[in-house]
Amino acid sequence: MIEVKGLTKHFGNFKALDSLDLHVKEGSVYGLLGPNGAGKTTLIKHLMGIYRQDSGTVLVQGEPVYENPNMKSSIGYISDDLYFFSQYTIDEMADFYASIYPQWSWERYKLLKQVFPIDSKRRVTRLSKGMQKQVAFWLSICTLPRLMILDEPVDGLDPVMRKKVWNLVLQDVAEYKTTVLVSSHNLRELEDVCDHVGILHNGKIVVERELDNIKSDIHKLQIAFSGEVPKDFLSDEEVLHASKNGSVLLMIVKGERDRLLTKVQNHNPVILDLLPLTLEEIFIYELGGMGYDIQNITI
Ligand SMILES: Nc1ncnc2c1ncn2[C@@H]1O[C@H](COP(=O)(O)OP(=O)(O)OP(=O)(O)O)[C@@H](O)[C@H]1O
Numbered sequence: 001m002i003e004v005k006g007l008t009k010h011f012g013n014f015k016a017l018d019s020l021d022l023h024v025k026e027g028s029v030y031g032l033l034g035p036n037g038a039g040k041t042t043l044i045k046h047l048m049g050i051y052r053q054d055s056g057t058v059l060v061q062g063e064p065v066y067e068n069p070n071m072k073s074s075i076g077y078i079s080d081d082l083y084f085f086s087q088y089t090i091d092e093m094a095d096f097y098a099s100i101y102p103q104w105s106w107e108r109y110k111l112l113k114q115v116f117p118i119d120s121k122r123r124v125t126r127l128s129k130g131m132q133k134q135v136a137f138w139l140s141i142c143t144l145p146r147l148m149i150l151d152e153p154v155d156g157l158d159p160v161m162r163k164k165v166w167n168l169v170l171q172d173v174a175e176y177k178t179t180v181l182v183s184s185h186n187l188r189e190l191e192d193v194c195d196h197v198g199i200l201h202n203g204k205i206v207v208e209r210e211l212d213n214i215k216s217d218i219h220k221l222q223i224a225f226s227g228e229v230p231k232d233f234l235s236d237e238e239v240l241h242a243s244k245n246g247s248v249l250l251m252i253v254k255g256e257r258d259r260l261l262t263k264v265q266n267h268n269p270v271i272l273d274l275l276p277l278t279l280e281e282i283f284i285y286e287l288g289g290m291g292y293d294i295q296n297i298t299i
Pocket of ligand 1: 011016037040041042043228
């Protein structure tokens with residue numbers, strides 16, 4: 001669905017995207033993660049056809065998006081800085097969307113009135129921030145997009161509304177193979193919805209994998225030995241993190257699960273637990289290995 005190859009973008013002398021590659025399969029929910037300033041919004045603006053790349057290719061469904069209104073009308077975009085005409089009510093915004101999106105569904109619009117409890121005769125810019133977000137989803141879902149690009153999508157929504165909105169989006173993924181690319185710093189939430197993740201760092205995608213696949217490749221081990229910790233017992237392995245709490249070692253290690261467990265077991269540990277790893281931990285430790293780590297700073 002999305003194929004980006006060698007995408008480079010400068011702002012003046014600053015290279016915001018650096019020969020970036022990205023692949024998003026149709027019908028997948030792809031979580032785009034990255035530290036502040038990594039280039040996520042810049043990438044998204046290329047996928048939306050708002051920016052033109054300096055070099056590289058940006059294809060959505062095999063076509064360039066820049067100056068391609070046909071393609072743009074099949075993409076739904078929700079960001080944190082929403083735009084509505086200042087005098088328009090929700091119904092008038094719906095009329096406007098219906099005039100520019102060929103797939104617009106009035107049937108959906110009416111059905112979704114039950115999900116979003118807002119009077120559609122109200123002027124959108126007079127609504128609260130969270131209510132405006134609801135309107136953005138309401139309108140976007142009615143355009144039956146092939147691709148939804150969501151930049152911090154549920155910021156400002158209450159927990160019940162977050163669930164409702166994700167349910168609607170995931171229903172379209174299941175029924176119509178809608179593709180979703182979502183960028184958020186809320187990794188707990190992304191973990192629930194994404195099947196693929198890409199980590200963007202310094203203008204490049206540094207990790208791009210299936211979420212389950214990443215999880216099967218990085219392990220959190222809790223280990224204790226009865227005496228001294230054997231020297232270098234995981235020395236040949238890629239240890240992303242090691243810390244000690246009393247006599248218990250906590251290690252984040254990349255590699256094949258059974259091999260790692262056997263190596264530790266060979267040293268007769270008194271405790272050896274394999275703990276589940278969260279997406280937040282994967283983010284922190286993957287980027288830690290690339291120089292973006294948590295340091296204890298005293299001020
Ligand atoms: N229009 C612009 N002019 C100059 N520099 C820009 C412009 N837009 C973005 N940048 C720079 O490009 C880099 C990437 O910015 P971008 O907004 O894409 O990051 P991000 O990953 O979305 O960050 P955040 O998580 O903080 O929202 C930053 O260093 C930013 O200052």
